[in-house]
Amino acid sequence: MLSASIRSSVLEIKRIASVHMRKERRDVESQSSSKTSFCTRHGLWWTFGIDIPLLLILLALIGLFELGVIPNHKAGFYCNDPALNFPFNGDTVTTEILMSTLLAGPLVFFAITEYIFVYVDYSESRIRRTCINTFYLYRTYIYGLIMNLSIVEVMKGIVGSPRPTFFDLCEPDAGKTCNGTEYVKDFKCTSTKYASWYQMDSYRSFPSGHTSLSVYCGLFLAWYLQRRAFNWSHRSIFMVPMLQLLCISYAAVCSLTRITDHRHHWWDVLVGSIIGLATVLYAVIISSNFSYDHSKIGDLKSQESRQTVRTLLYDERRPATVS
Structure with a gap:
């Protein structure tokens, strides 16, 4: 009889403990849901x-x-300066090509890479997870791109440096009457061959916007591939390095053609490259507030199988953040 009494007491204690545990779990879930909302x-x-x-x-x-x-500020020029007397023959990499590759290229790049490498469990759609990952990566990329563009525009407006094609695009009125190597501070563009935008753009050489933006895009994608997709144990060991080379080559072509097209001086391209590198470092290292959870919280089994890549762009084991 004593044994039966003890057994019933133990069962009652287990029942009470089970009820309390279920209640506490509901309370925690309720608080978590409320906090998320x-x-x-x-x-x-x-x-x-x-x-x-x-x-x-x-x-x-x-x-x-x-x-x-x-x-925009006008920095002035020296009469008969041969460095500003190149003819304008257009751009090898036009602004339209540059902006389309800057905006559409990385979006497609992120989506394909994430679809290949993303982890999903039985309860989640692969396409949905790919879209979420791509969104947060692209948001970080666009953040740095806008910062890059803002820095370049402010510097162009403050410095007002003439381009190598300045005399051809602008045809400054003071340049027709000055002699020798006289410095001209005040002038007005009188060209009839080119639209007013080209005339204004003729003294917006420093720094090179094509260079800074293309360097930012190329290095960002190369960095992303290194942290997300690079692994010597993969079946193809040259795919990622070749894609990285392609990204860096894109930046090099966009930058160097600005010199060969006589659209920028070499120092414009150099400073543009520095701005591109600086904004890449800011986007992928300093701006860690763009971290996003790529795993489900509390799923220990998924966490064990998800020891893939934790990048400086996102940390797969961090709690989800909404911003």
């Missing part, structure tokens, strides 16, 4: 109330700089 609302408020308006203001300012609505 709050973070989502908080993140959306910051995104639509602060981030997007600031981004639109910044893009508007860049557009006003580019269109000349916000005045």
Whole structure:
């Protein structure tokens, strides 16, 4: 009888403990759900109330700089300067080609790479996870790209350095009457061959925007491949290095053709390269607030099988953040 009493007491204790554990689990899940809902609302408020308006203001300012609505400084020139007397023959890499590759290329690149390397379990769609990963990677990329463009536009507007094709594009009025190597500070473009935008752009040489943007794009993609897809144990050991070489070659071609086309001086290209490198380092190392969880919290089995790549762009074991 005593043994039966003890057994019933033990069973009762287990039942009570089980009830308490289920209650605590429901409380934790409820708190987690409530916290996630709050973070989502908080993140959306910051995104639509602060981030997007600031981004639109910044893009508007860049557009006003580019269109000349916000005045640009004119640095002046020396009469008969041979370094500014090259004919304008167009661009090997046009602005349209550059911007299309800068915006569309990385998006496709991220999507294909993530689809190949992403981990998914039975409860998740591979395409959905690929889209989420691609979104957060592309957001980081665009953040650095806009910062790069902003720095270049401000420097162009402040310095106002003449291009090597300055005399052909601008045909400054003072250049027709000055003698020798006299320095001309005030001038007005009088060209009838080129539109007003080309005339204004003739004294926006420093630094090279093509160079800074292409270097940023090429190095960002090469860095991403190194941290995400590079592994000597893969079946193809040369695929990733060849793709990295292609990315760096893209940056080199866009940069060096600015000199061979006589669209920039060599120091413009050098400084543009430095800006591109600096913004890449900022985007992938310093701006760690773009981290995103690529795994499900609490799924220990998935965490064990997901020991792939933890990059400086995202950490797969960090909690999900909404911004």
